[in-house]
Amino acid sequence: MSRPSDGRDEFVVADEVVAPRLGPLEWLRWAWRQLTSMRTALLLLLALAIAAVPGSLLPQESADPNGVIQWRAANPAFVGVVDALQGFTVYTSVWFSAIYLLLFVSLIGCVVPRLRHHLKAVRAAPPRTPSRFARLPVSSAATVQGSTAADAVDAAERLLKRRRYRTKRYGDSVSAERGYLRETGNLLFHGALVGVLLTVFVGGGFTWTGQVVVPTGTSFANLESQYDTITKGRFFSDDSLQKYSLKLDRLDVTYEKQLGPAFGQPLDYTAHVTTRTDGGAPVERTIKVNSPLDIGGTSVYLLGNGYAADLTVRNADGSVAWTGVQPFQPQDPRTMTSLGVVKAFKTTDPEKQIGLVGFLYPTAAERTDGTYASIFPSAGSQSLVSFFAYEGVIDDGSGRPQNVYELDTKALGLKQVAGRTNPVQMGIGQTATLPDGLGSVTLNGITRYAAFDVHHDPSQGLVALFVGLSVLGLITSLLVPRRRLWVKVTEQQDGDLLVEYAGLARGDDPGLERAVADLQRDHRDSLEPGLARAVSTSVHPRGGGTGAA
Amino acid sequence: MVNPLDQLSELLLVSAIVVYAIAFIAFAFDLARRSAEAQAVVGSGAGRDDLRAEQGGGVAVLVEAPPAAPPAAKGRRSSARAGLALMIIALVLHAGAVVLRGVAAERVPWANMYEFSMTGTLVMVLVFLGVLTRIDLRFLGAVITGFVVLLLGIATVGFHVEVSPLQPALQSYWLVLHVLVAILGTGFFTLAAALSAVQLLQARRERRSQDVRPTRLKLLATVPEADRLENLAYRITVVGFILWTFTLIAGAIWADHAWGRYWGWDTKEVWTFIIWVVYAGYLHARATLGWRGTGSAWLNLIGYGSVLFNFGVVNVFFKGLHTYSGLPTS
Numbered sequence: 024m025s026r027p028s029d030g031r032d033e034f035v036v037a038d039e040v041v042a043p044r045l046g047p048l049e050w051l052r053w054a055w056r057q058l059t060s061m062r063t064a065l066l067l068l069l070a071l072a073i074a075a076v077p078g079s080l081l082p083q084e085s086a087d088p089n090g091v092i093q094w095r096a097a098n099p100a101f102v103g104v105v106d107a108l109q110g111f112t113v114y115t116s117v118w119f120s121a122i123y124l125l126l127f128v129s130l131i132g133c134v135v136p137r138l139r140h141h142l143k144a145v146r147a148a149p150p151r152t153p154s155r156f157a158r159l160p161v162s163s164a165a166t167v168q169g170s171t172a173a174d175a176v177d178a179a180e181r182l183l184k185r186r187r188y189r190t191k192r193y194g195d196s197v198s199a200e201r202g203y204l205r206e207t208g209n210l211l212f213h214g215a216l217v218g219v220l221l222t223v224f225v226g227g228g229f230t231w232t233g234q235v236v237v238p239t240g241t242s243f244a245n246l247e248s249q250y251d252t253i254t255k256g257r258f259f260s261d262d263s264l265q266k267y268s269l270k271l272d273r274l275d276v277t278y279e280k281q282l283g284p285a286f287g288q289p290l291d292y293t294a295h296v297t298t299r300t301d302g303g304a305p306v307e308r309t310i311k312v313n314s315p316l317d318i319g320g321t322s323v324y325l326l327g328n329g330y331a332a333d334l335t336v337r338n339a340d341g342s343v344a345w346t347g348v349q350p351f352q353p354q355d356p357r358t359m360t361s362l363g364v365v366k367a368f369k370t371t372d373p374e375k376q377i378g379l380v381g382f383l384y385p386t387a388a389e390r391t392d393g394t395y396a397s398i399f400p401s402a403g404s405q406s407l408v409s410f411f412a413y414e415g416v417i418d419d420g421s422g423r424p425q426n427v428y429e430l431d432t433k434a435l436g437l438k439q440v441a442g443r444t445n446p447v448q449m450g451i452g453q454t455a456t457l458p459d460g461l462g463s464v465t466l467n468g469i470t471r472y473a474a475f476d477v478h479h480d481p482s483q484g485l486v487a488l489f490v491g492l493s494v495l496g497l498i499t500s501l502l503v504p505r506r507r508l509w510v511k512v513t514e515q516q517d518g519d520l521l522v523e524y525a526g527l528a529r530g531d532d533p534g535l536e537r538a539v540a541d542l543q544r545d546h547r548d549s550l551e552p553g554l555a556r557a558v559s560t561s562v563h564p565r566g567g568g569t570g571a572a
Numbered sequence: 573m574v575n576p577l578d579q580l581s582e583l584l585l586v587s588a589i590v591v592y593a594i595a596f597i598a599f600a601f602d603l604a605r606r607s608a609e610a611q612a613v614v615g616s617g618a619g620r621d622d623l624r625a626e627q628g629g630g631v632a633v634l635v636e637a638p639p640a641a642p643p644a645a646k647g648r649r650s651s652a653r654a655g656l657a658l659m660i661i662a663l664v665l666h667a668g669a670v671v672l673r674g675v676a677a678e679r680v681p682w683a684n685m686y687e688f689s690m691t692g693t694l695v696m697v698l699v700f701l702g703v704l705t706r707i708d709l710r711f712l713g714a715v716i717t718g719f720v721v722l723l724l725g726i727a728t729v730g731f732h733v734e735v736s737p738l739q740p741a742l743q744s745y746w747l748v749l750h751v752l753v754a755i756l757g758t759g760f761f762t763l764a765a766a767l768s769a770v771q772l773l774q775a776r777r778e779r780r781s782q783d784v785r786p787t788r789l790k791l792l793a794t795v796p797e798a799d800r801l802e803n804l805a806y807r808i809t810v811v812g813f814i815l816w817t818f819t820l821i822a823g824a825i826w827a828d829h830a831w832g833r834y835w836g837w838d839t840k841e842v843w844t845f846i847i848w849v850v851y852a853g854y855l856h857a858r859a860t861l862g863w864r865g866t867g868s869a870w871l872n873l874i875g876y877g878s879v880l881f882n883f884g885v886v887n888v889f890f891k892g893l894h895t896y897s898g899l900p901t902s
């Protein structure tokens with residue numbers, strides 16, 4: 024018993040093919056044999072491992088788009104090369120795809136003939152008993168008195184059957200084999216891998232993902248137009264979305280309050296929501312970071328949170344230039360200092376629209392230089408909002424879409440009217456006057472908002488099924504021993520019986536010797552307890568005998 | 573703010589390191605003796621047979637306890653036995669340190685690199701001792717204790733962080749399972765890698781002894797043959813591979829719960845995948861003509877290299893969602 028060898032070699036013969044003059048068909052056949060050989064599978068696996076490395080060194084568009092932007096800015100000299108090699112989209116690149124597609128073609132080309140071979144083997148009887156047991160990796164012999172050859176073989180066959188071996192009599196010998204499950208498991212494993220890949224491929228087309236920011240007290244409906252961003256698979260259509268709405272009633276966040284290295288670290292986020300499906304009654308549910316909400320064929324994940332400021336911007340005459348709940352983007356989860364933008368268009372003078380850019384400090388503390396910082400992430404009466412203010416034309420009525428989180432003061436040619444020395448600052452319930460007679464800003468309150476990711480992936484269940492099958496296959500294939508055992512009985516001149524036992528592993532099998540020894544012991548006991556005596560036991564510790572080893 | 577339980581845990585850990593270091597010396601002493609012994613039997617022709625008897629003859633050892641050592645080997649075994657005893661004492665201290673850390677943090681002690689190293693090395697030792705009850709691998713005692721001392725040293729000096737609560741994304745049963753299985757898998761991979769490394773040395777020695785060139789590493793004469801080392805490495809890797817498959821799957825499920833996608837080619841996911849693929853390559857290599865033996869042993873070491881890289885380099889230097897080292901980021 025040594026390395027796995029027999030029963031496999033028909034899949035490695037391609038290694039030895041020498042090519043004399045070949046026609047096109049033979050070339051094709053030869054190429055196919057090469058592709059589906061074990062050695063190619065191995066090389067493709069190693070190639071796949073190596074090809075996956077660059078994607079962990081370079082930022083990827085899919086996982087880290089900001090990283091890509093930074094990398095581009097920091098390494099302008101290499102951007103051309105990296106782009107040409109699809110270095111920012113490694114896992115969907117031509118070369119990465121080529122490797123795994125080849126691997127899977129090789130896999131299918133390898134599994135199909137093995138499946139055929141295995142189906143035949145499962146139906147076939149165990150092979151003929153070898154003539155010389157001594158050449159097998161494990162063999163032993165004993166003499167038995169007072170029994171007939173037929174009885175002895177019967178007894179051996181019974182024992183082997185009880186051990187769930189498949190048996191076949193050849194004269195005064197019995198040949199037995201077990202562990203067909205090993206190859207079954209192997210084929211199941213490889214086949215299920217193909218299933219995983221296909222499901223991911225096809226299923227990806229039906230997948231869509233939307234992101235939406237929902238301030239406390241407001242709701243969103245599962246409609247394409249309601250999402251801030253939405254990524255759609257190839258087969259997305261308007262009726263891919265089931266109707267439902269979700270209202271954020273409350274977002275509870277707890278922070279570490281003990282002084283120490285973790286001070287201010289968030290400990291828990293819980294979103295309390297009310298959902299309503301088409302025609303259904305409202306239902307109260309909760310969403311936590313590790314437990315999404317399943318509704319209307321989607322999963323709703325709580326992936327982000329922040330503060331939104333409820334603000335009213337008034338013109339000098341008291342009319343409202345803008346009012347609403349504006350989400351701010353957190354800059355640091357430990358302090359929740361957040362950055363936000365307000366764009367007020369309904370100004371009395373359309374040339375003097377108001378742009379506000381500033382920070383929200385949940386727990387504001389004044390620094391020595393007069394600026395503020397947040398020292399804890401909780402908001403309340405201790406909170407402060409501080410804006411720089413700009414005037415000019417922000418929205419020219421052309422309907423160009425604008426990013427609500429950004430104000431490009433340079434591109435719009437805005438004039439700064441309040442800055443570091445005279446910021447527009449206010450606490451909750453306070454009103455601050457805007458310079459240049461522009462009016463005032465009132466902070467009505469601060470609420471939390473939740474950022475939800477909504478996913479629809481109908482293939483997930485099937486992927487999980489194939490993964491489960493492949494694990495099942497893997498475990499049986501690696502742990503079920505496959506082996507053959509033989510018992511041969513020879514009548515000797517003095518009337519005694521010489522009983523020989525032998526075993527051969529097919530694949531890795533640490534229990535082979537014990538199996539032979541146990542069989543011999545039980546066989547002796549079943550024939551003539553106490554009478555049998557061992558003649559010789561020989562053990563070949565090294566793998567001799569298995570052809571290719 | 574210093575947690576007194578954590579302080580006690582650190583004290584236990586440092587004591588464990590010291591005892592492991594002494595165990596290492598004892599095992600190294602055993603290796604030196606083996607070396608001397610192998611020298612003494614060279615030429616007498618008795619070396620190999622003696623050894624066979626001691627190892628209980630090939631694969632049978634896997635299922636049966638080895639028979640008692642012949643008298644000649646008794647003396648040499650005393651330092652190995654001392655090493656083993658010390659290793660068990662160190663293990664108890666080490667386990668105490670891990671448990672106290674968990675109590676201090678009020679959660680499982682594997683949420684940052686310091687804790688991962690601490691628990692990971694504990695599992696390595698447990699796996700080694702567990703396998704030792706069935707197979708005589710004492711010749712690896714020095715390798716394992718040496719490696720554990722090194723890793724624990726790096727962990728206490730380089731990775732130590734105060735106990736802190738888990739970020740919400742890490743509060744999941746799947747994290748507990750995912751990391752636990754990864755640690756277990758790493759324990760098996762470590763042992764398998766050590767065996768493959770010795771296998772490579774042994775294979776070289778066997779090749780040399782055929783052309784009658786003496787080797788300097790005499791102690792290898794007292795270690796099992798390359799073939800047997802390969803079989804052992806294979807069996808242990810198989811267990812590691814199954815565990816790693818679960819790591820991959822549990823990680824995907826956790827990622828699905830936490831981030832809303834089961835696979836996103838995050839750096840840490842990429843490396844978990846690379847490791848899995850390299851070990852799949854190793855399993856194939858054993859069944860591929862021309863790759864058996866030395867080739868597959870190298871693959872096993874490359875796989876283990878990726879495991880170490882994933883832990884030591886990816887966690888600390890790479891950017892990704894799994895930034896759980898707990899170390900300040902630059």
Ligand code: HEM
Pocket residue numbers: 027031034059060061062064068126127129130131133134208209210212213216496497500501530852855856858859
């Ligand atoms: C996606 C690519 C592949 C992966 C991840 C993979 C993985 C594995 C794993 C983990 C094993 C060991 C467990 C078992 O025996 O079931 C294995 C065994 C095996 N694979 Fe693959 N495999 C792949 C492709 C292939 C291809 C293309 C071939 C054929 C050329 C192949 C042929 C085999 C054979 C014959 C075995 C049994 C080896 C033995 O007896 O030890 N595999 N594979």
